[in-house]
Amino acid sequence: MLSIKMQRSSIFFVLILITSSLRMIFCGTKIDGDFDDTYWYPLDIKVWTWWINGNVEISSKNVEISAKQSEFIKAINFRNNKKIEFLPIKVYKKLPNLNVFQAFNCAVQEVKYENFQNLAELQLVSLASNEISNIPKDTFKDLSNLKHLELRMNNIQTIHELSFQNHINLKFLNIGSNEISYISPTTFENLKELRNISMSDNTLQSLGDEHFKNNKKLERIWLQNNKIHILSPTMFDHLKNLVVANFTGNSCIDRLFEVNEDEFCALKVLGLKEIIKKNCES
Template sequence: MERWFSRITMFWMLFLGEVQSQDWTKCSTGCTCDGNKMSVTCNGLKNVPNDIQKDAKKLNLQFNSLSKLSPTAFHGLKELTYLDLDGNKLQTLPIGVFDQLVNLADLRLNTNQLQTLPAGVFDELKNLETLWIQQNQLKSLPPGVFDHLTKLTILGLGSNQLRSVPDKAFDKLSKLETITLDTNDWDCESCDILYLSQWIRDNGNKVKISNTNMDDPDGVTCQGTMESVNKITKENTFQAGCPTTTQQMATSPASTTTTETMTVREKQTKPRMKIFQEELFSKASIFFCQVIFTQHVSLVVIHILAEIPLLHIVCVVRKP
C-alpha cells in the first residue's frame, strides 16, 4: 500500500511539473494556441498582447485592428520565425520594433497603410528570408533599408506609390530570387529612375508579377504610360542631362551645382521628344550659320533668312 501511494504521488508530481513547464492552460487573451503553444493566432485586437509566450515560433496577427505598434511589442520573442501583420491599419513602424527577432525568417506587412519605413527598421533581421510589404502607401524607401538582409530571397514591393528607389537599393541582396515592383508610380522623367532601370535589365528573371511566380520584367511600367521602366536609359531619356548615378549628382562641385541642377530640372519638365527636337534644331542651325560665315555669304542672305526668326537670331548673334 505504501509503495502504491508513493508511485501515485510521484506520478502527480511529474504531471504537475510538466504542466507547469509547458503552461498548457494559458494563452494570451484574444488568442488561440496550438497544443504546445509554438503557434499563436490572435483576432479582434487593437494592441499586441504583452504576455505572448517567449518560446512561440509563429505569431499570426493578420486582419486585426492594429493601427500602431509599441517599440517593444515583440521584444523577448527571440524564438519567433514567422510574423504575420497583414491586413491591419499600420501607418508606420517604430524604430527598434523588430530588433530582438533575431531568428525571424518570414515577415508579412501586406495590406496596411504604411507611408514610410524608418531607417534601420530591418537591420537586426539577419536571418530574414521573406519580406512582403505589398499594397501599402509607400512613396519612397530610405537609403540602405535592405542592406542587412543578406539572406533575403523574396521581397514584395508591388502596389505601393513608389516613384524611385535609392541608388544601390538592392545591391546587397545577393540571395534574392523573387521581387515584385509592379503597380507603383515609377517616375521615368527623373534621373533617379536610372538605377532601377539598369537593375531590372540585369535581374529580369527575378522580377515577378505580384501573387504569381511568373517573370515579368517588362510589367514594371512608368507612371501614366505603358512604357517599361527597363527601357529607360540615360541616352534615350535625358541624353547628357543625367549624371551616371544619383550619388554623382549629390557630390558634384558646388561651383557648378546651381547651373547643372537648373538644366536637369528644366529637362525633367519637358517631354523627351521636345528636348530632342530643340537640341537637334540648335545643332543644325549652328552648323548652317558656320557654313554661311565660312563662305563669306553677304548680309543680304542673312536678311533673307530673317523670314525664319530663329535662324535670323542665331546667325546674326553668332556673326563674328
C-alpha cells in the same frame, strides 16, 4: 485602466488546458481559443498553436498575458477580429519559444518593440490587413531568426531605414498595399539572405543602385502599381538569380519581366537594363 471586454464575465487566474481547448489570461480576463498542431506555410514547420477566439477585444496599448508560462506553444494567431486594436506586450514572459506570430485582418493600430521583445525564436511575423501606419526602427530588433515578414495591406507611410537592420536571415518581405512613397537606399542593406520582396501597390517614385546593392540572392521583386518614373539602369546588374521583376502599372515602365530558368543570366539582366535605360533613366 486596461480594458478587455469579453462576452463572458468569468475571471480566471490560472492556465487551463482541457482536451483541445486552450484558455489563456490577459490581465485576469479569460480568453478562449483553440489549441492544436498546425502546419505553417512557408516555413514548412508544424507548431503547437494558440488560435484566439473572435470574441476578444483589446483596446489598451499595454495589455500583458497573465498566465502560467508555457514553453510548448510555438505560435499565436489573432485573426479576423476588428476588436483587436493593439497587440499584447512582453509576450516572451509567458510564451518564450514562439516561432510564429500572426495577427491577420484585425484592427491593430501600431506595433512597437514591447510586442516582440526577446522573441528570438520567431521565424514568421504576419501583420497583414490591419491599420498600422508606422514601423519604428526598433520594433523587430530582437528577431534575428526572422525569415518571413508580412506587412501588406496596412496604412504604412514610413519605414525607418534601420527597421530591418538585424534581420540577416530574412528571406521574404512583403510591404505591399500600403502608402509608402519613399524607401531609404540603406533600408535593405543587411538583408543578405532576401529572396523575395514585394513593394507593390504603394506610391514609390524612384529607386537607385543602392536599394538592392547587398541583396544578391534576390529572385523576385514585385513593384507593380507604384508611381515609378526614375530607375537606375544598373540597379539589377549584380542580381544574377533574378527571375521575376514586375513593374506593371508604373509611370515609366509597365512590364512584367520574367525569364525561364534556362536563360543566361547575362542576357536577362541586359534585357531589363536596356528597357529601364530607354524609359526610366533620370
